[in-house]
Amino acid sequence: MAKITELPLNEDGIATVLGVLKQQFGDRFQTGQSIREQHGHTTTWLTNQSPDGVVFARSKDEVTAIVNICATHKVPVIPYGTGTSLEGHVNAPAGGISVDVSQMNQILEVFSDDLSCIVQPGVTREQLNTYLRDQGLFFPIDPGANASLGGMTATNASGTNAVRYGTMKDNVLAVEAVMANGETIRTAQRAKKSSAGYDLTRLMVGSEGTLGLITQITLRLQGIPEAISSARCTFPTVDAACQTVMQVIQYGIPVARIELLDAVQVKACNAYSKMDMPEEPLLLLEFHGSDASVLEQAEMFGAIAEEHGGAGYTSTTSTEERNKLWQARHDAYWATLQLRPGAVGISTDVCVPISRLADCVSAAQAKLKDEGFISPIVGHVGDGNFHCLLLIDDKNPDEMERAGQFVSWLNELAISMDGTCTGEHGIGQGKMPYLSKELGQATVDVMGAIKMALDPDGIMNPGKVVAV
Amino acid sequence: MAKITELPLNEDGIATVLGVLKQQFGDRFQTGQSIREQHGHTTTWLTNQSPDGVVFARSKDEVTAIVNICATHKVPVIPYGTGTSLEGHVNAPAGGISVDVSQMNQILEVFSDDLSCIVQPGVTREQLNTYLRDQGLFFPIDPGANASLGGMTATNASGTNAVRYGTMKDNVLAVEAVMANGETIRTAQRAKKSSAGYDLTRLMVGSEGTLGLITQITLRLQGIPEAISSARCTFPTVDAACQTVMQVIQYGIPVARIELLDAVQVKACNAYSKMDMPEEPLLLLEFHGSDASVLEQAEMFGAIAEEHGGAGYTSTTSTEERNKLWQARHDAYWATLQLRPGAVGISTDVCVPISRLADCVSAAQAKLKDEGFISPIVGHVGDGNFHCLLLIDDKNPDEMERAGQFVSWLNELAISMDGTCTGEHGIGQGKMPYLSKELGQATVDVMGAIKMALDPDGIMNPGKVVAV
Numbered sequence: 001m002a003k004i005t006e007l008p009l010n011e012d013g014i015a016t017v018l019g020v021l022k023q024q025f026g027d028r029f030q031t032g033q034s035i036r037e038q039h040g041h042t043t044t045w046l047t048n049q050s051p052d053g054v055v056f057a058r059s060k061d062e063v064t065a066i067v068n069i070c071a072t073h074k075v076p077v078i079p080y081g082t083g084t085s086l087e088g089h090v091n092a093p094a095g096g097i098s099v100d101v102s103q104m105n106q107i108l109e110v111f112s113d114d115l116s117c118i119v120q121p122g123v124t125r126e127q128l129n130t131y132l133r134d135q136g137l138f139f140p141i142d143p144g145a146n147a148s149l150g151g152m153t154a155t156n157a158s159g160t161n162a163v164r165y166g167t168m169k170d171n172v173l174a175v176e177a178v179m180a181n182g183e184t185i186r187t188a189q190r191a192k193k194s195s196a197g198y199d200l201t202r203l204m205v206g207s208e209g210t211l212g213l214i215t216q217i218t219l220r221l222q223g224i225p226e227a228i229s230s231a232r233c234t235f236p237t238v239d240a241a242c243q244t245v246m247q248v249i250q251y252g253i254p255v256a257r258i259e260l261l262d263a264v265q266v267k268a269c270n271a272y273s274k275m276d277m278p279e280e281p282l283l284l285l286e287f288h289g290s291d292a293s294v295l296e297q298a299e300m301f302g303a304i305a306e307e308h309g310g311a312g313y314t315s316t317t318s319t320e321e322r323n324k325l326w327q328a329r330h331d332a333y334w335a336t337l338q339l340r341p342g343a344v345g346i347s348t349d350v351c352v353p354i355s356r357l358a359d360c361v362s363a364a365q366a367k368l369k370d371e372g373f374i375s376p377i378v379g380h381v382g383d384g385n386f387h388c389l390l391l392i393d394d395k396n397p398d399e400m401e402r403a404g405q406f407v408s409w410l411n412e413l414a415i416s417m418d419g420t421c422t423g424e425h426g427i428g429q430g431k432m433p434y435l436s437k438e439l440g441q442a443t444v445d446v447m448g449a450i451k452m453a454l455d456p457d458g459i460m461n462p463g464k465v466v467a468v
Numbered sequence: 469m470a471k472i473t474e475l476p477l478n479e480d481g482i483a484t485v486l487g488v489l490k491q492q493f494g495d496r497f498q499t500g501q502s503i504r505e506q507h508g509h510t511t512t513w514l515t516n517q518s519p520d521g522v523v524f525a526r527s528k529d530e531v532t533a534i535v536n537i538c539a540t541h542k543v544p545v546i547p548y549g550t551g552t553s554l555e556g557h558v559n560a561p562a563g564g565i566s567v568d569v570s571q572m573n574q575i576l577e578v579f580s581d582d583l584s585c586i587v588q589p590g591v592t593r594e595q596l597n598t599y600l601r602d603q604g605l606f607f608p609i610d611p612g613a614n615a616s617l618g619g620m621t622a623t624n625a626s627g628t629n630a631v632r633y634g635t636m637k638d639n640v641l642a643v644e645a646v647m648a649n650g651e652t653i654r655t656a657q658r659a660k661k662s663s664a665g666y667d668l669t670r671l672m673v674g675s676e677g678t679l680g681l682i683t684q685i686t687l688r689l690q691g692i693p694e695a696i697s698s699a700r701c702t703f704p705t706v707d708a709a710c711q712t713v714m715q716v717i718q719y720g721i722p723v724a725r726i727e728l729l730d731a732v733q734v735k736a737c738n739a740y741s742k743m744d745m746p747e748e749p750l751l752l753l754e755f756h757g758s759d760a761s762v763l764e765q766a767e768m769f770g771a772i773a774e775e776h777g778g779a780g781y782t783s784t785t786s787t788e789e790r791n792k793l794w795q796a797r798h799d800a801y802w803a804t805l806q807l808r809p810g811a812v813g814i815s816t817d818v819c820v821p822i823s824r825l826a827d828c829v830s831a832a833q834a835k836l837k838d839e840g841f842i843s844p845i846v847g848h849v850g851d852g853n854f855h856c857l858l859l860i861d862d863k864n865p866d867e868m869e870r871a872g873q874f875v876s877w878l879n880e881l882a883i884s885m886d887g888t889c890t891g892e893h894g895i896g897q898g899k900m901p902y903l904s905k906e907l908g909q910a911t912v913d914v915m916g917a918i919k920m921a922l923d924p925d926g927i928m929n930p931g932k933v934v935a936v
Contacts, residue, residue: 179910189887199624246581351659351661354582420657422664439654439655449922466666
């Protein structure tokens with residue numbers, strides 16, 4: 001298992017900053033143990049490393065003030081949205097101040113004619129979509145959790161809709177961010193495309209708070225499709241399901257979602273969501289378009305699925321049935337945890353070229369079985385991305401060790417297939433050991449040089465992404 | 469008119485490098501005046517600033533050797549593809565060595581199952597598409613010129629198909645590049661998405677040779693659509709045409725191309741391409757999809773166009789007619805030059821949010837008329853991007869001065885509309901004065917810090933994008 005970095009503490013600096021922030025922010029600055037632990041919380045196996053204090057910021061000016069105070073005393077600044085990240089992004093290995101942006105939750109402007117909007121980082125994706133619904137618009141990125149858009153931007157989240165609508169990188173037009181020197185940058189105007197200088201938008205998206213603290217995000221929106229239909233189909237093996245997916249992508253069928261659940265996952269979902277799907281590998285799909293187009297897509301999918309032994313193919317345009325199906329998919333994480341009460345879930349996140357997907361999923365499934373792990377597989381397979389969720393007793397060192405070995409093995413397998421150790425969760429603390437294996441040391445050194453140039457004192461979310 | 473930077477020459481370093489390269493590359497290193505001038509050539513109004521020598525590289529190892537020699541002696545390195553850039557990208561304001569990659573023109577591998585390929589930077593887009601045709605695949609980015617894919621990557625090119633398929637940023641999966649320190653980086657694996665560290669792929673795309681020299685590019689490909697139809701429709705005013713475009717985009721009709729030609733441009737195209745289109749504002753369209761889908765798109769477009777006074781709407785699935793129409797569009801630049809033989813063309817490149825497109829185009833058209841310029845307007849209007857091509861007598865200082873004032877005025881108008889001074893041509897030398905106006909000095913300073921960190925001696929294409 002990857003070791004979490006332990007970094008030296010700047011105890012004098014931290015003590016000073018605690019005093020200044022208390023004075024400036026009053027009750028909006030908290031140092032109680034439970035709130036600190038909650039802000040170092042990660043939804044996975046990594047050890048909690050709590051910050052020294054939590055400040056609830058309400059504006060860009062307040063964020064600037066916090067960064068300036070911390071910069072003066074060389075104290076870490078760690079942004080916090082909803083705490084749903086999975087690789088220790090909000091941990092504080094060198095202590096410091098967690099900047100909770102949940103009160104920066106204003107939808108500042110919606111440009112319905114331009115299909116774009118500007119939000120503060122604490123706005124959650126469900127909040128935004130509820131707000132947009134009456135205008136016939138939606139924001140397509142759906143990582144499952146009701147994450148904050150600031151966090152989704154910082155980690156380059158994606159999820160079920162990415163096969164059609166892309167990742168955060170494709171849907172963030174610009175960010176405003178406070179940098180380590182206290183300066184505010186705005187990375188782009190609101191035009192749909194630009195070749196004006198280095199692409200700082202995409203540099204900030206996925207930088208995990210290590211280069212600056214995001215204070216506004218300009219997002220691309222989509223019109224709610226005229227028609228939406230969902231479908232499900234059962235397959236004899238995960239290999240057959242993956243072969244189907246590969247062909248769907250190659251044929252250019254513009255599926256909006258195409259999700260794989262292996263038999264273990266289907267079983268867990270049935271139990272948790274009180275459903276009765278056949279407990280075999282399953283593809284869940286969603287089609288967006290005109291009435292004619294969703295029908296055509298569903299038919300094309302059906303024909304391909306049949307060639308690969310797909311069975312029980314049903315599609316529906318009923319909103320109720322669709323919601324039930326996708327709610328079950330969204331609850332897969334919680335359903336899985338019920339398979340072994342008390343266990344922690346360790347999620348892998350590899351992503352491979354689609355031609356290698358069947359090989360990679362099949363190998364992972366065989367290895368999980370050999371090792372005797374309880375671990376469903378679920379994935380955004382249209383992108384070649386899937387997750388094994390290993391259920392592990394974190395009090396059992398041997399089991400933890402073996403889980404770590406599995407994660408390493410799978411990451412390296414994906415890398416050997418020209419894939420990545422992280423399709424959407426980010427590097428955080430947990431994936432740092434794999435970054436140079438994936439991209440080579442020279443590439444990681446370039447990332448380190450950028451980090452050093454923009455944050456020479458290393459105060460922005462230290463101990464994540466790149467060690468400098 | 470923007471001043472071109474004059475940079476100090478490192479004469480001793482250059483003399484040494486000329487000797488070493490001659491020895492190492494023999495006939496593949498050229499210092500004759502005409503070849504040097506050709507490599508400082510720009511297709512627009514900027515003064516030619518020739519490099520001191522041109523080396524024709526054949527491999528990544530040769531590029532590395534050239535960069536190392538130049539780095540040792542602090543001599544500029546300027547990458548050269550086909551020389552079709554428009555903002556002085558290949559000029560050599562501090563002298564130095566032009567690295568011509570036209571002999572690095574191998575298509576290294578096509579992964580048809582994954583819809584991706586790896587090419588060397590000297591491969592041109594037409595070469596790639598000819599190669600791919602038999603496999604039912606194509607690369608969608610089409611800037612008009614038969615540019616090299618290295619140059620298109622370096623400038624973040626886009627063009628007519630971007631409204632559906634995005635820009636180079638959306639279609640480059642990874643690059644290999646030789647950096648100023650001689651190290652080779654590979655920015656990503658070949659998986660469709662990744663959250664592994666900072667997005668160096670998008671940092672290199674659009675960096676215009678100022679951060680490193682691109683030696684390989686991994687591209688996303690598309691399946692050739694089952695059906696393609698093209699269409700044209702005439703409008704009473706550019707405003708009516710732009711209103712139509714705005715509605716098409718808002719309705720989410722997935723047009724593959726939607727191009728505006730104003731009446732002056734149509735007239736020029738008629739004369740050059742021997743066509744007889746009505747000499748009024750024109751939209752040219754292309755629809756990609758299934759047979760049913762292209763029909764549906766064409767019908768939806770027709771209904772919207774009619775509401776805005778569109779006339780003479782015709783669509784066709786004939787390949788011959790389509791090719792004739794799009795060849796005329798591609799030849800628009802050459803057609804325009806015929807309107808005033810001997811004049812140079814100065815192309816603007818603003819891009820605004822689609823809701824401001826009609827205002828911006830109409831204002832530009834009115835101003836051109838007031839000022840008495842001969843300048844057609846043509847644009848990738850689905851993205852809010854359009855070009856005025858001013859025909860100017862570059863021997864007439866007053867006319868040059870007034871043209872410069874128009875360019876400034878239009879750039880600032882677009883910026884005031886939350887748009888950009890460059891939708892697709894890049895900053896180069898010509899747009900440097902507008903970068904801080906568009907993004908603010910703090911943002912440009914971040915770009916400068918990245919440039920300094922990765923190229924501390926400033927040898928990579930100096931005098932472009934950011935001055936440090």
